[in-house]
Amino acid sequence: MNRDLLKFLAFAVMILLAPLAFQGGYLMNVLVFVGIYTMLAIGLNLLLGYAGQISLGHAGFFGLGAYLSGVLSATYGWNPWLAMPLAALLVGALAFLIGFPILKLKGHYLAMATLGLGIIIYIVFNETVDLTGGPSGLSGIPNLAIGSLTFDSDVKNYYLIWAFTLLTILLTLNLANSRVGRALRAVHDSEVAARVMGVNARLLTVQIFALSAVISSIAGSLYAHTMAFVSPASFGFNFSVELLTMVVIGGLGSIYGSFLGAALLTLLPEFLRAAQDYDIIIYGGLLMLMVMFMPGGLVRGVPDLFRKLLKKGRGSHA
């Protein structure tokens, strides 16, 4: 218990001090995105890594949060701090209602159904031009502010986003180590045995689906208020796949793994600028290699690799 808390505190300190290393640089902006994507990856990981249910439509929930927040604050003049929780509530309720019929499906069928859901949401963003501005996007979304402190610079945004991300990490770690987290993993390992133990597998997975959507929606609101602009292109099928890649590369069923996956996939393109148009091939290749050689993700695979290398090193000396 205490070790988990120490680990979290160490991580939090690292995050808080990171801006000192990159003072004002361009990387600060990238790290803001790492925060947002970490939240998204954790949300999807709860569903995929813990409950063992796939979703190819999570970009849709992310987009819904962003657009609901954006439209309410930019068009209707709502305070962003009110728009954000209302968006989360609506998206959570929607996911809960859709979850009951959709989570009856398993495996490929669930993947197809969530894919369809994501595509429908994407089409709505494009077609409801009066509300969303259609393909050209929605601009003029106000920044979040506390009193006279407006979150309008990279450094301020960094702390704003990471406050939410750290909170998400803390709460989901708590959840993962609780009776609910155990029940989820139990459903994942053997649904029939979990049910015999009294776990209502159906209700639980629907709840997690909704929670996952809520986290994605909050990440979407934060995205909208920091970027001040949203357009449908950010919430398409490609992004759902990218999220999935983050979760798998980082490590299924690991909260910190989600951070690693999000960080890697956000930072990588910065270093692969030259290979611009081939990035989707690189993602695909990475995903394949990971599944083949590190099915536990970076968070488990890298320590294992070190252990193996260490053993080999010792072996050759003997």
Place this chain on the structure above:
Amino acid sequence: MLEVAGITQIFGGVTALEEVSFTIARGTITGVIGPNGAGKTTLFNIVSGIYTQTAGRVLLKGSDVSGLPPEKLARLGMVRTFQNIELFGGMTVRENVMVGRHTRSSSGLLACSLRMPWSRREEANIRTGAMKWLEFTGITELADVTAGNLPFGKGRLLEIARALAVEPEIILMDEPAAGLNSQETQGLARLIQRIRDLGITVVLVEHDMELVMEICDRIVVLNLGRKLAEGTPREIQENIEVIAAYLGDDT
């Protein structure tokens, strides 16, 4: 405790069970036996809520529980184990048994995320509750082992510990001795008797005749989907029809 009344199960034209009825008294050990294909496992799957029967009723403590899903039955005090042990392979032995405490705890998504004082208290209770059943089944020293790495015999004990953690009134065991060596089977016999001594009703489907005859208070014999006989071990051993069924005599 448990009453099975006129259970019929038809799978796409094949009658797996036909009008099977019997009653099980509280605090007894009952064995359900029969040659392969007799319908024992089908019967278990119906009673434990995994299948829904074509006709007939299941009564638990006098109330009709036909068609209720397993998670509801757990709350009503009935659990089961599986022939090919169904463990939570990625979790530790302790965590497996902690899942057994699910119905005895209630913290939801929000309380668990926020680590509310009552959910922390509950978590401590779950932990001590789980340890109690690990001790009862004698696998305390394996508490931190990943369940997927257990040898088969220990896995069987874990499955029983996990079922007991639910604090059921009745436990159904599907071939608990399958895959165990003779020493482990002896240990299992003692364990089942100790479970009965706690006041828990035990029903087992079993192929190991020696075990069944040794520990069961009553035996129900199924053959080709029908109840062939019912009685004490002695009565069953002397029953001509039962002997014929087992020897494959169809006169």
